[in-house]
Every structure is written in C-alpha cells, then in structure tokens.
Amino acid sequence: MEQPYLFILNPHSGTFLGRNSRLIEKAVHEMAQTYNSRATVLFTQERAHATTLVSEHMHREPWKAIVAVGGDGTINEIAQPLVGQAIPLGILPLGSGNGLARHLGIPLKLNAALKRLFTGQVTTIDTALINHIPFFCTAGMGFDAYVGYRFSKQPARGLSTYMKVSFESYWSYRPQSYRLNGVEINAFSLSFANAGQFGNNAWVAPQADLQDGELDICRIKPFPKWYGTSLAYQLFTRQMRTSRYIDYEKATHAVVETTQPPLIHYDGEPLQLSTSRIEVSIKPKSLRVII
Numbered sequence: 001m002e003q004p005y006l007f008i009l010n011p012h013s014g015t016f017l018g019r020n021s022r023l024i025e026k027a028v029h030e031m032a033q034t035y036n037s038r039a040t041v042l043f044t045q046e047r048a049h050a051t052t053l054v055s056e057h058m059h060r061e062p063w064k065a066i067v068a069v070g071g072d073g074t075i076n077e078i079a080q081p082l083v084g085q086a087i088p089l090g091i092l093p094l095g096s097g098n099g100l101a102r103h104l105g106i107p108l109k110l111n112a113a114l115k116r117l118f119t120g121q122v123t124t125i126d127t128a129l130i131n132h133i134p135f136f137c138t139a140g141m142g143f144d145a146y147v148g149y150r151f152s153k154q155p156a157r158g159l160s161t162y163m164k165v166s167f168e169s170y171w172s173y174r175p176q177s178y179r180l181n182g183v184e185i186n187a188f189s190l191s192f193a194n195a196g197q198f199g200n201n202a203w204v205a206p207q208a209d210l211q212d213g214e215l216d217i218c219r220i221k222p223f224p225k226w227y228g229t230s231l232a233y234q235l236f237t238r239q240m241r242t243s244r245y246i247d248y249e250k251a252t253h254a255v256v257e258t259t260q261p262p263l264i265h266y267d268g269e270p271l272q273l274s275t276s277r278i279e280v281s282i283k284p285k286s287l288r289v290i291i
C-alpha cells in the first residue's frame with residue numbers, strides 16, 4: 001500500500017463544488033484505490049477552517065500529500081502551514097479562477113487532475129508574504145483588490161459573476177497614489193506576482209517564474225477608459241508586456257506606503273488593512289507541490 005493522501009475540500013469554492021461534493025469524494029476514493037493508495041477527505045465548515053484542519057492532521061499520518069480541493073483561496077489556507085515543510089501540497093483545481101493551478105499546468109478536468117495527484121512529480125516553488133500573510137499566486141492593491149472585495153460580497157461565484165463585477169467596477173474606479181520603495185506613483189493597480197496570473201488566464205505577469213526567487217511587480221498606470229478593451233485583450237493573451245501603460249520590475253522585497261490603509265488582496269482574498277505600510281517579500285523555494 002502507498003502512503004495515504006489527505007484531501008481538504010471547500011464546498012464554497014467555484015460554482016460546481018458545493019452540489020457535487022459527495023461525487024468528488026467518491027471519485028477521490030476510487031482514484032486512490034486505482035493507485036493502491038487511500039485517501040481521507042475532510043470538508044471545511046467556514047473560512048480559515050482549512051488551515052486548522054491541516055495543522056491538526058498533518059502529523060497524524062505519513063501523508064504523501066495534502067490536497068487543496070477548491071480555488072486559490074483554499075490553496076492559500078491549506079498551503080500556509082505547509083510552507084517550509086516536507087509534505088507536498090496537491091491541487092484539485094475546482095475554484096473560480098484557479099490561477100496557481102493554471103500557471104503550473106495542472107489539468108482542470110476532475111479525473112485528469114486526480115490522476116496527476118497520484119502520478120505527478122514534486123517540485124519546489126517560491127512563496128511570498130504581504131505584511132506577514134503568506135500568498136502563493138498573486139497579491140496586490142488597486143482595481144483587482146476592489147473587484148476581489150466586491151466579488152466576495154456576491155451570492156454566486158464563478159467566472160460570469162467575476163466578469164460582471166469587474167465590468168461594473170471598471171466605470172467607477174479611480175487610480176490611487178502610492179509610494180513604492182520611496183517613489184511616488186499613481187496606479188490603476190499594483191500587483192505582486194509570484195505566479196503569472198490572477199486566475200481564468202488573466203496573465204498579469206506572464207513572465208513570472210515560480211522558482212526564480214523573485215516577485216514580478218506589475219504597475220498598471222492610469223489609462224483612458226477607452227483603452228480598457230485593449231488592456232483586457234493584452235491581459236488574456238499574455239501580452240501585457242507590450243502595453244505602454246504597464247511597468248514591470250523584479251524584486252525580492254518591496255515597501256508600499258499609502259495615505260489611507262488600503263484594501264488589498266492575497267490570492268484573490270480581499271482584506272482591509274489597518275496600516276498604511278505594506279511590506280512584500282519572497283521566500284525562495286519554500287513549498288513542495290505536486291505538478
């Protein structure tokens with residue numbers, strides 16, 4: 001018998017997971033059996049519960065991997081206690097955006113993704129911190145944090161809700177001023193990319209590399225409203241680097257100062273900070289992941 005797997009499923013992720021939780025659980029057990037292994041499947045009860053479940057269970061059995069079943073928010077909660085540990089993270093991408101899974105080339109179809117968990121290789125990726133909060137995919141402030149906040153208030157998740165909220169927010173959102181590493185800037189959004197995309201193939205930093213020991217800082221400068229469709233096109237076709245309204249730099253550490261405590265997001269999870277100083281840093285090669 002192979003080492004067992006621990007699956008932690010967030011029934012609130014994506015649009016499909018909640019009503020199909022039991023079917024997914026059954027598919028997990030069947031796939032484990034196929035590979036002469038076994039799986040324990042746990043369900044989250046509320047926000048942040050996944051982190052507690054990992055901390056409680058990680059040393060109970062010699063897990064081959066602890067698998068996040070959900071989207072980037074669920075991965076964030078499950079990966080936090082795994083940073084710097086030997087147990088690899090597995091991903092069964094059933095969220096709305098699945099940014100980290102897409103960047104890593106993990107299949108999005110249930111059976112293919114499950115198979116990958118039992119047959120894939122383990123690689124070690126960088127992780128990052130925004131004011132001591134770990135993130136794995138992207139974090140930032142500005143328009144995407146505002147959209148993330150409004151998205152979190154919606155009764156439904158999924159791509160169509162995300163697009164609707166983004167479109168509505170676009171017309172009212174005004175660029176903000178920041179001090180980035182001591183330099184005054186204006187930005188529509190300021191992103192720190194560990195992985196290259198927000199999710200749904202919105203490639204904010206297509207050049208981002210999960211193993212280069214650096215973050216890609218992406219500033220979208222203020223732009224005329226008519227330019228929005230071009231920018232959206234560049235975002236979804238991995239061509240943001242060609243835009244005259246975008247600046248990139250690589251960094252291992254950055255400090256942002258704002259006049260008011262900003263709304264940020266980490267892996268798409270919105271958070272209203274109570275401080276105006278934001279420190280972002282990288283932890284090179286600190287998380288093992290099955291790909």
Ligand SMILES: Nc1ncnc2c1ncn2[C@@H]1O[C@H](COP(=O)(O)OP(=O)(O)OP(=O)(O)O)[C@@H](O)[C@H]1O
Binds near residue numbers: 010046094158268
């Ligand atoms: N049992 C639960 N009930 C309600 N919310 C939960 C529960 N378990 C986790 N959550 C919260 O659900 C939120 C959404 O999870 P997640 O990010 O995985 O899905 P998503 O937003 O649909 O996907 P993505 O981040 O890939 O777009 C997270 O904020 C998480 O804390």
